[in-house]
Amino acid sequence: MARKNKILDIEDIHTYYGESYVIQGLSLYVEEHEAVSILGRNGVGKTTTLRSVMGLTPPREGKIHIDGTQTTRWPAHKVSRMGVAYVPAERHIFPGLSVEENLLLAARPGRGKDAWDLEKVYRQFPILSDRRKQDGSTLSGGEQQMLAIGRALVSNPKIIILDEPSQGRSPLMVEMVTDVVRDFCVASGITLLVVEQNYRMALNVATRHYLMGTKGRIEGIATTSELREDPQIIQNHLAV
Numbered sequence: 001m002a003r004k005n006k007i008l009d010i011e012d013i014h015t016y017y018g019e020s021y022v023i024q025g026l027s028l029y030v031e032e033h034e035a036v037s038i039l040g041r042n043g044v045g046k047t048t049t050l051r052s053v054m055g056l057t058p059p060r061e062g063k064i065h066i067d068g069t070q071t072t073r074w075p076a077h078k079v080s081r082m083g084v085a086y087v088p089a090e091r092h093i094f095p096g097l098s099v100e101e102n103l104l105l106a107a108r109p110g111r112g113k114d115a116w117d118l119e120k121v122y123r124q125f126p127i128l129s130d131r132r133k134q135d136g137s138t139l140s141g142g143e144q145q146m147l148a149i150g151r152a153l154v155s156n157p158k159i160i161i162l163d164e165p166s167q168g169r170s171p172l173m174v175e176m177v178t179d180v181v182r183d184f185c186v187a188s189g190i191t192l193l194v195v196e197q198n199y200r201m202a203l204n205v206a207t208r209h210y211l212m213g214t215k216g217r218i219e220g221i222a223t224t225s226e227l228r229e230d231p232q233i234i235q236n237h238l239a240v
Helices: 046-054 076-081 099-106 118-124 126-130 141-153 171-186 199-205 224-229 231-238
Strands: 006-017 020-031 035-039 061-066 084-087 159-163 191-196 208-212 218-223
Touching: 006 046, 006 191, 020 035, 020 046, 020 061, 020 191, 020 218, 035 199, 035 231, 046 061, 046 076, 046 084, 046 159, 046 191, 076 084, 084 141, 099 118, 099 141, 118 126, 118 141, 126 141, 141 159, 141 171, 171 191, 171 199, 191 199, 199 224, 208 224, 208 231, 218 224, 218 231, 224 231
Parallel strands: 035 191, 035 208, 084 159, 159 191
Antiparallel strands: 006 020, 006 061, 208 218
């Protein structure tokens, strides 16, 4: 079977925070319409990987390509314009702006019947329609997560990058966020990269998984089926 187009291709990147050598030679890729996760313990470099992609903490060495264009060390706003929607763990809802204003800030025109616009987001997330005039920062945690994902969708991205969407959430909220990602992102064929420590969520939304060890080193790659059939793999990589 012919390989699909690589929407994200990371080649041997090395990233530092000051003198701290955080990512030491990371390579991975995400193909078009693929849902992929990076699984690893806290502190191994998962979020730094995403910050490297977004240009927030640029790598000193290595290359990053987005849809065939090298974007290594580009500023975040330029990476975003390449079609990368980043949903950080903190969600970054703009206070003082309504739900609708938060969405409109990110809106970009899409193409074809699968394009996302404001009304399509409201159809998928009726609670956001009901609260479109409410200050986005006053929504509940789960509603803010819907808004953050809706804001990503309405930008009609080539890829959505989610950083720890289950972090600090109650089990009920984790289930709701999982449903949102699976039903409105994965089911729509949107290319997705999810960084998670919660492997149960990752297995429910992604089909292929990079197992990250310390310093951003990839210690294994597995499919969802392989991880479900051999729980010891998860235990070896995620147990404290």
